Amino acid sequence: MVATTTEYLSVIKLQHIVCGVYIWEWVTSLGYELDFYTGRRPWRWTLWVYLLCRYCVLGAVINLLVVLNAPGQLACLTWAKFQFLFTFTGVSLASLLIALRSIAIWGKHPLSFVLAGTSILAQLAVLVRSIIVATAVWEVEAQDCVLPESARATLPVLATTFAVDLLLLLLMLSGLLRKRDARRFGIWRFLWAQGLLWLALAVAVELPTVVILALNFNGALGPQVGLDPES
Known part of the structure; x- marks a missing residue:
């Protein structure tokens, strides 16, 4: 579907908003990270995964803001490679954190x-494949880098991420339901205490992104969705 200039500008404004929301969230949660640096919390090796995930997403946000506010034309191909690298590395590390928790719940079975x-x-x-095939061109009307065939690069990795996170969520759920505490305190109360319901919500939010890319019902939103770290 061909997008109009107005649609491109609307998407750019939306991207500024969601980038601002993420930066606000990143700053407000910095205290948790500082507790490890100052020794208030014990340092664990899994913290490296958390920090890499956190800073990869921040890098993707900064990279996106650079292209959105560029005074002139950029090397869009280079920008796209870095955007894919930062965004989907952060996403993959988030999945790795879920995997580590699932393994711990199952007692390292x-x-x-x-x-x-x-x-x-x-x-x-799939992430490596998406980085390799990613390409981008400069859109003169929108003054922005866009992916001419975004679904080819982003849809496989987003669909795989959704499937992987869903599988890990079910693995975690089955492991939690095996515990006696789930029967003692009630299943829903136990899942809420374990934070699994919030995790399920986060996984469910991934589905609209996959659907938007698969249907490609908006020419302006399609080339950008999935590259926003918040999506």
Whole structure:
């Protein structure tokens, strides 16, 4: 679907808003990170995964703001490669955090290692493929870099991410339901205390992004959705 200049400008304004929201969230949650630097919280190796995820997404936001506010034409291909790298590396690391928690819930059962490990490796393979095929061109009317065939690069990795996160969520759910505390305190109360309901909501939000890309019902939104770290 061909997009108008007005639609492109509307998407750009929306991107500024969501980038601002993420930066606000990043700054307000900085205290948790500082507790580890100052020794108030014990340092664990999984924190490296969390920090890499956090800073990859921040890098993607900054990279996006650079192209949105560029005074002139940029090297869009280079920009696209970095945007894919930052955005989807952050997404993959977030999935890795879910995988690590799933393995811990299952008490490091070999089957949980196999399922989680295979899922993450598959996601990584699709990520590398998307970075390789990613391309972008300068849109004169919108004064922005856009992906002419966004679905070819973004849809596989987003669909894979949704499938992987859903699988890991079910793996985590089945592991939690095996615990005695789930029967003692009630399933829903227990899942709420474990934060699983919030995680389920986060996974569910991934579905509209996949649908938008698959249907390509908006020519301005399609080339950009999936590249926003917030999407």
